[in-house]
Amino acid sequence: MPETPTATVRGPIRRPAPLRQAVYEALTEMIINGSLKPGQHLVEAELAESLGVSRQPIREALQRLQTAGWVDLRPAQGAFVHSPTTEECAQLLSVRALLETHSAHGAAQHATPHDVARLWELQQTGLTALAAGDARAIVEANAALHTHITHLSRNAVLAELIPQVDRRVRWYYMPIAKPRGKDAWSEHARIIEAIADRDADRAEELMRRHTQNTTDFYCKQIAAVAVHSA
Amino acid sequence: MPETPTATVRGPIRRPAPLRQAVYEALTEMIINGSLKPGQHLVEAELAESLGVSRQPIREALQRLQTAGWVDLRPAQGAFVHSPTTEECAQLLSVRALLETHSAHGAAQHATPHDVARLWELQQTGLTALAAGDARAIVEANAALHTHITHLSRNAVLAELIPQVDRRVRWYYMPIAKPRGKDAWSEHARIIEAIADRDADRAEELMRRHTQNTTDFYCKQIAAVAVHSA
DNA sequence: ATGGAGAATACTGTATGCAATCATCCCTCG
DNA sequence: CGAGGGATGATTGCATACAGTATTCTCCAT
Numbered sequence: 255m256p257e258t259p260t261a262t263v264r265g266p267i268r269r270p271a272p273l274r275q276a277v278y279e280a281l282t283e284m285i286i287n288g289s290l291k292p293g294q295h296l297v298e299a300e301l302a303e304s305l306g307v308s309r310q311p312i313r314e315a316l317q318r319l320q321t322a323g324w325v326d327l328r329p330a331q332g333a334f335v336h337s338p339t340t341e342e343c344a345q346l347l348s349v350r351a352l353l354e355t356h357s358a359h360g361a362a363q364h365a366t367p368h369d370v371a372r373l374w375e376l377q378q379t380g381l382t383a384l385a386a387g388d389a390r391a392i393v394e395a396n397a398a399l400h401t402h403i404t405h406l407s408r409n410a411v412l413a414e415l416i417p418q419v420d421r422r423v424r425w426y427y428m429p430i431a432k433p434r435g436k437d438a439w440s441e442h443a444r445i446i447e448a449i450a451d452r453d454a455d456r457a458e459e460l461m462r463r464h465t466q467n468t469t470d471f472y473c474k475q476i477a478a479v480a481v482h483s484a
Numbered sequence: 485m486p487e488t489p490t491a492t493v494r495g496p497i498r499r500p501a502p503l504r505q506a507v508y509e510a511l512t513e514m515i516i517n518g519s520l521k522p523g524q525h526l527v528e529a530e531l532a533e534s535l536g537v538s539r540q541p542i543r544e545a546l547q548r549l550q551t552a553g554w555v556d557l558r559p560a561q562g563a564f565v566h567s568p569t570t571e572e573c574a575q576l577l578s579v580r581a582l583l584e585t586h587s588a589h590g591a592a593q594h595a596t597p598h599d600v601a602r603l604w605e606l607q608q609t610g611l612t613a614l615a616a617g618d619a620r621a622i623v624e625a626n627a628a629l630h631t632h633i634t635h636l637s638r639n640a641v642l643a644e645l646i647p648q649v650d651r652r653v654r655w656y657y658m659p660i661a662k663p664r665g666k667d668a669w670s671e672h673a674r675i676i677e678a679i680a681d682r683d684a685d686r687a688e689e690l691m692r693r694h695t696q697n698t699t700d701f702y703c704k705q706i707a708a709v710a711v712h713s714a
Numbered sequence: 715a716t717g718g719a720g721a722a723t724a725c726t727g728t729a730t731g732c733a734a735t736c737a738t739c740c741c742t743c744g
Numbered sequence: 745c746g747a748g749g750g751a752t753g754a755t756t757g758c759a760t761a762c763a764g765t766a767t768t769c770t771c772c773a774t
Contacts, residue, residue, distance in 0.1 A: 272559050273728075297755070308729045313757090317544055321551045323644070329502055330735055330756060345641040349586070356582050411575040414553070415645065503758075527725070538759045543726090560726060560765060717774080727764075735756075744747080 273307050277315035280305060285324050285335055286425055292337040296325065323422050340476055343426050347472060350419050351465035353412060354400060358445060358461035360407030362454040369406050370450045376402060377442055384435045392431040397424055399442060406449070426472065434471050441467065503537050507545035510535060515554050515565055516655060522567040526555065553652050570706050573656050577702060580649045581695035583642060584630060588675060588691035590637030592684040599636050600680040606632060607672055614665045622661040627654055629672060636679070656702070664701050671697065 281301070284290045296316070302309045320327040326334050365373075376399040383391035397420065404416050441464040448457035511531070514520045526546070528539045535542070550557040556564050595603075606629040613621035627650060634646050671694040678687035 299755075309756095310728055310730090314544070314547055317547050318551065321548065331737090332756060342640055345639045349583075349639070349641045349645065352582055352586050353579075356579070409575045409579070410572055411579045411649070415579065415649070419641070419645070529725075539726095540758055540760095561767095562726060715774100717772105719770105719772085721768105721770085723766105723768075725764105725766080727762105729762075730760085732759080733757085735754105737752105737754080739752080740750090742747105742749080744745105 273311040274314040274318070277301075277305060277307065277311050278318050281315055281319060282322075282324060282421070286428075290335050292335050294335045296333040296335065298332065322418055338422075338426065343476075344469070344473065346419060346423055346426070347465070347469040350416075350423050351462065351469060353416050353419065354403075354465055355458055355462045357404045357407045357409070357412050357416065358449070359454045359458040360409055360412070361403045362449045362452055362457035364408045365406050365449050365452070367450075369402075370446065373399065373402060373406075373446045373449065377439070377446060380439050380442065384439055387432060389428060389431045392435050393424055393428055396427070396431070396438070397421075403445075403449070427468075430472055430475050433475075434468065438464070438468065503541040504544040504548075507531075507535060507537065507541050508548050511545055511549060512552075512554060512651075520565050522565050524565045526563040526565065528562065552648055568652075568656065573706075574699070574703065576649060576653055576656070577695070577699040580646075580653050581692065581699060583646050583649065584633070584695055585688055585692045587634045587637045587639070587642055587646065588679070589684045589688040590639055590642070591633045592679045592682055592687035594638045595636050595679050595682070597680075599632075600676065603629065603632060603636075603676045603679065607669070607676060610669050610672065614669055617662060619658060619661045622665050623654055623658055626657070626661070626668070627651075633675075633679070657698075660702055660705050663705075664698065668694070668698065 281290070281296075290296065298309045298312050298316070301312050305312070316325060316327060316333045319325045319333070324336055326336055328334065361369075376395065380392065380395035380399060383395050400420060401417070404413050407413070441460065445457055445460045445464060448460055511520070511526075520526065528542050528546070531542050532539045546555060546557060546563045549555045549563070554566055556566050558564065591599075606625065610622065610625035610629060613625050630650065631647070634643050637643070671690065675687055675690045675694060678690055
């Protein structure tokens with residue numbers, strides 16, 4: 255059977271690796287792309303069978319998914335896909351703005367020419383995806399760029415915390431990736447320039463405005479959708 | 485055998501409750517109070533026996549301990565108590581400063597008179613502990629106060645993220661709690677006043693300076709210890 | 715004596731089985 | 745006809761057993 259109708263079915267995970275990690279990635283993927291819908295009850299046995307593993311790796315993956323905010327784990331009831339609210343999303347974006355701004359400051363202080371070159375590569379990847387109009391690729395490139403800036407800040411705590419926030423932002427960001435893309439990537443370019451100049455304060459300020467623009471754009475988009483659906 | 489000499493031995497966990505939670509709390513306690521030393525290899529079977537449970541709850545607790553930053557979990561090798569570095573501590577404090585500052589701003593916007601009254605209660609608890617010279621109680625009161633400010637900000641994402649950073653700061657904070665206490669708690673009082681006045685900008689600025697003072701104090705203390713031990 | 719190969723050991727990773735708990739549905743009683 | 749209580753099925757929580765892998769110790773060769 256090449257594909258069954260139910261969207262949650264998946265082929266077995268590649269064996270030679272920590273299964274819990276593979277399961278974790280598979281489940282996040284399924285949540286992001288909508289195979290697992292918000293509020294849905296995740297039954298361990300079902301997931302285990304569809305992924306071709308036992309319940310144990312599933313349980314461990316679910317625990318990590320909870321701390322990452324993907325699922326809510328209610329004792330003696332099991333896991334439920336997290337239902338995001340617009341309020342929570344605004345909070346996520348505001349915290350992200352804070353952390354990324356701090357991160358940009360540090361990146362500008364520590365970046366080497368080699369690091370900057372890598373940033374320009376990622377920027378190019380993003381522009382290509384933007385030209386192709388591939389929302390999925392745009393979001394991915396965006397995440398890759400921001401992640402790399404985070405690492406350049408040489409702050410392990412930040413690098414640990416930001417992904418927790420950022421991946422969830424990615425989820426919400428998908429629908430607005432294309433319309434927001436053009437401005438976003440030109441802002442990226444200016445941020446990279448500031449980092450290349452080792453101008454920490456300018457990089458910080460540009461990142462602050464960049465994340466603020468994204469937040470504003472998202473809120474407007476939400477409002478528009480709300481009106482449209484009314 | 486009522487007690488074995490090894491410091492890691494503990495009585496069984498109270499049964500009627502999620503065991504993984506109880507194990508998690510027991511292990512954090514042991515790490516904080518030094519029963520489990522930094523770098524130490526945590527063997528699942530040993531912990532399981534000493535806590536009177538099977539390996540399963542231990543494993544789940546260790547996973548959570550990893551995401552909280554208490555242990556490092558190396559694949560196929562097991563769990564090791566995290567060894568903090570002064571560099572990492574500085575990063576933790578800087579991130580904490582960022583988050584707490586943002587939190588203070590939100591708290592001043594949303595606080596009700598009842599909330600403010602509660603803050604003054606916590607402040608009083610801290611002053612009492614300070615007068616008694618009980619470092620443990622000081623740290624606890626400090627954490628309680630900051631936690632409550634976080635909740636007042638009405639930002640669920642912040643409230644979720646800050647404890648992850650804050651608990652680890654608490655760990656490092658213990659040795660400097662007493663000498664830092666006097667200034668810290670008078671700064672707290674001014675922050676509470678700003679929150680009571682609903683002056684978000686002032687609260688934010690006061691919190692920024694407060695966390696900055698704490699960071700500076702910590703760094704000086706570390707330097708002093710380094711000189712002393714040299 | 716020292717370096718390396720191989721085997722023994724110990725530990726983690728995974729699977730399976732059992733008991734406790736929660737949700738649901740049906741039956742009975744008011 | 746509606747509400748409450750109990751039985752049944754499903755699902756989680758925990759424990760045990762097995763397999764794979766990294767580490768360490770020993771023994772042999774150089």
